[in-house]
């Protein structure tokens with residue numbers, strides 16, 4: 001039941017630091033692509049006033065719920081099914097969305113659906129946080145991300161590291177205003193938008 005991703009152990013404390021700057025005062029958070037469920041179980045207890053709604057493809061829900069049930073966390077809801085391909089979202093409104101290490105896994109068509117959905121569910125001044133590797137205009141990718149990108153594309157040609165400028169344009173089209181982009185360990189980035 002309970003799956004384990006070593007990357008979560010490595011990145012969760014850095015992600016927490018960023019979320020501590022943007023989540024205070026927020027009440028309802030939707031996590032997209034919750035994966036094993038480790039991030040929800042680790043991060044949510046640091047924000048006691050917040051209800052954390054994890055979500056993912058149906059096959060991952062058991063692990064997410066197992067991480068929740070085997071911890072003492074009290075503010076994580078049971079995991080909801082969310083397949084971005086369907087356009088059917090498990091919440092109709094919230095004031096925060098997080099999406100960790102997922103944008104480079106899904107196709108560009110699904111990235112578009114992701115931003116459309118986030119634009120629809122976020123209330124005014126709600127925040128959208130993404131974490132992962134990005135490529136930037138006029139900057140070459142690190143060698144490790146070049147290799148990672150090749151590995152991703154061999155596995156699924158529709159996946160791959162996205163260009164920040166393209167993602168930010170999608171955000172703009174969905175009324176999400178860029179707030180900041182912080183470099184993180186292992187050539188990752190934390191990027192935040194706010195709903196207009």
Ligand SMILES: C[S@@+](CC[C@H](N)C(=O)[O-])C[C@H]1O[C@@H](n2cnc3c(N)ncnc32)[C@H](O)[C@@H]1O
Nearest residue numbers: 005033034035057082083084085100101102105
């Ligand atoms: C690399 S994992 C990241 C998981 C977790 N956020 C983490 O950091 O460990 C990518 C996640 O995207 C999810 N995913 C893939 N396709 C999806 C889709 N169509 N809709 C929603 N989630 C999807 C996968 O199930 C997986 O949990």
